[in-house]
Amino acid sequence: MQTWTLHDIAQLVGATVQGAPDYQITGLATLKSAQAGQLSFLANALYRAALTQTQAGAVLLRAEDAATYQGQALIVANPYAAYAQLTHYFDRTPKGVSGIHPQAVVSALAQVDPNASIAACAVINAEAVIGAGTIVEAGAVIGVRVQIGKNCRIRANAVIHHDCVLGDRVTVHSGAIIGDDGFGFAPHQGRWHKIAQIGRVVLHDDSDIGANTTIDRGALDDTIIGVGAIIDNQVQIAHNVEIGAHTAIAACCGISGSSKIGAHCVLAGGVGLVGHIEICDHVHITGMTMITKSINKAGSYSSGTAFDSTENWKKMAVRLKKLDEMAKRLRELEGIVQQLTLSK
């Protein structure tokens, strides 16, 4: 295992050392679980109590926190950003070896850059193009004519279907299915007739697609994921959806067909959108909210009810079914009381 000194790390993140510059750091850990030799960080005031208890060998701190801390520290303006940067030095995710594994299956008609890495049981179909530095992990399947840029990572058992396009530095996590058919069927005499889905999926530069997420190909036009958009696990993105740049979509969201989400939006987990609506930039949607209409004003939106004991909840749920009646009774009562007041 590689180690760094406090001095080395201070150089990497532009920190000032409080303590012994040649102290050896072997790993990163939270304040609570860190041991001697490990580096931790304090980014959130809520954890200040943990700082007094930590066994960490050193802690990334703001100057004001370091002043009252007896242990070793690396003093930086933004400990969280420094931690984020340092995680990459301690990451043990395999890097991928350039070249094609002897048990990968690569079509003679595919173009794989010599600096790409294709793992065992990965399948690269005809006319696919794989850029330099891109890693295709074990069991991933790349369809015909797919174009993948540079320094992408297609993780184990992900699938990219035919003709889809990925920019540079795109990550598609394990089990994600990119470019399978949209749910397009024409009803006719009580049966569903399949409409071939002839658009593509385009994943722009730096987008990140979570494990077991599904992004369907467009019916005619493409389904589009914007630059730097980050999409968590088990998200469903239907045909012809467009997701704006730098938007974040948490796990288990479902975006129905042809809806457009702007840039810099944040959808918490389990959010649903109906189809054919537009969400403007900088919208935040709280968890498990269902959005049924377009939103043209930045801000935060919610639906649902607060949780309660099942006993209380049942009473509420029964009353709720009578809410329309209650509203009418209230109005009626207001009328009667007004008459009583007037007639006094």
Add this chain to the structure above:
Amino acid sequence: MQTWTLHDIAQLVGATVQGAPDYQITGLATLKSAQAGQLSFLANALYRAALTQTQAGAVLLRAEDAATYQGQALIVANPYAAYAQLTHYFDRTPKGVSGIHPQAVVSALAQVDPNASIAACAVINAEAVIGAGTIVEAGAVIGVRVQIGKNCRIRANAVIHHDCVLGDRVTVHSGAIIGDDGFGFAPHQGRWHKIAQIGRVVLHDDSDIGANTTIDRGALDDTIIGVGAIIDNQVQIAHNVEIGAHTAIAACCGISGSSKIGAHCVLAGGVGLVGHIEICDHVHITGMTMITKSINKAGSYSSGTAFDSTENWKKMAVRLKKLDEMAKRLRELEGIVQQLTLSK
């Protein structure tokens, strides 16, 4: 790329040509994105404005819309059905090559029709039967004794577990898992004891199972998907569920164990059903609704609350917890007012 003339296409869909019969069509596109050489369609009156702006080489139109349209048109009774039919001529999904790829793994005890297509890294286990015209894409796994009919398509990295049965023309999209174990455990002294799931999954003719959808095998009897049922991505269908013919289930729905859904139903996205209930034919359920009891009357059903700004929503949610109290206060007030009215 193959091209068709307007005359050719008119023959395919029974249309009348308005314009040059030998005009070459190279693809299909929406009114908004179509260019010269592309064919578009107007099916929804909402898009009539787009018709005046379109750059399409020709448009599939009803006679009444064609009368006022200056450009080239193919006049048909049902432009949407004509478009649906034509998509298949422009579909670039690979057709599959008959035979077994040298890097597929097919048990000597499996029966694969010579006109079936088995791709690289697909695994066909012992005693599986694969019918003529069926395509098993890369990385798909077919369990022992699985029976798959004719002209099915098992897409990349899908899994069909042992003993399951597929009819003809069934599609199982990528990452779908058919016939893994139902969630059956018997609680005993604070522990869960697994109940082996010895039923199967039966997917009847023309059913279509979405990407990363899971359909569990039955505990004893089978889990059954009816003829022509269409199921979108990331749907969970638990053990012993039965889905009726021609029912459509949109993405992210979850159907709990032993529930039965009738024929010609439509479940919008994110709907949940508890177990052991029955939904009759021709029921429509709106998005993210939770169904907790059987439904024996056709119609549309919903639950949840309308979305609002988070600020307004919070006020509502707080009030909602007091709804039972509000109802009691309203009743009390009605009593007092009645006394006041009587005592006047």
Add this chain to the structure above:
Amino acid sequence: MQTWTLHDIAQLVGATVQGAPDYQITGLATLKSAQAGQLSFLANALYRAALTQTQAGAVLLRAEDAATYQGQALIVANPYAAYAQLTHYFDRTPKGVSGIHPQAVVSALAQVDPNASIAACAVINAEAVIGAGTIVEAGAVIGVRVQIGKNCRIRANAVIHHDCVLGDRVTVHSGAIIGDDGFGFAPHQGRWHKIAQIGRVVLHDDSDIGANTTIDRGALDDTIIGVGAIIDNQVQIAHNVEIGAHTAIAACCGISGSSKIGAHCVLAGGVGLVGHIEICDHVHITGMTMITKSINKAGSYSSGTAFDSTENWKKMAVRLKKLDEMAKRLRELEGIVQQLTLSK
């Protein structure tokens, strides 16, 4: 097919035979679908009517039910537990053959026990350790340095990413992704900067992970699934979540980052938890509930609204947006009525 006599089965489950001890049983079935030669069971009084109609060759019954039943029976104290035990004798899930399939891909640096079974197109990466009796099915991918104990089953096309740890008798169902990256990004100047996820996933003994479920690796510390916890299909478990021993999580739940769920809890389908909360032991959460705060008292919890016809639901939803106003009007009216009462 192996068969058992009623006598054999009585020995297995400690039952008393009512009928012919040498009667041959060929399979298990529900009361409704059982035929001659099949064994059924009555565990739930709701199905007592089905007992009078059953064609089963014999039925597992409590003594009090057997007394009034004319057919053959196996009399036991707990028919459901006896049925659960017997399912394993009739289970046709392939057992796995010890050894490495010639078309599996196993790193020379991996340690695979001679009594483990590695199927075709499974990929075992360097330094992975696979224990005795463990089955790795077709297309499953095991990352570098992964440790898997004894008698585990990694089903077709599941993925275990690098450094994760599985105890003994752990099942990971098809398409499940264990140890892909948590959704960790630091926002900086309108962009998301990836934080490497350097923790692991630890699945303790006897845990069972459903098909297409995703369990993300920890950011720094590990994500932990407790002993005997059972997790259904399509569940999302984010980084640094901890699930207590013997807790059951039904399909489609989403557990946000760093939340902790106690032991012996039951989450019904579609439940969502926000991040950084704690749920104590013995909590039950009903289907599609969203939990937004810690729960420190055992019991049952719910959110949402009861379903209704869409027509009634729309009226309710509109009224609900005015609930805050209604509450204010009610209070005002109470004040007026109090004045009227006093002034009488």
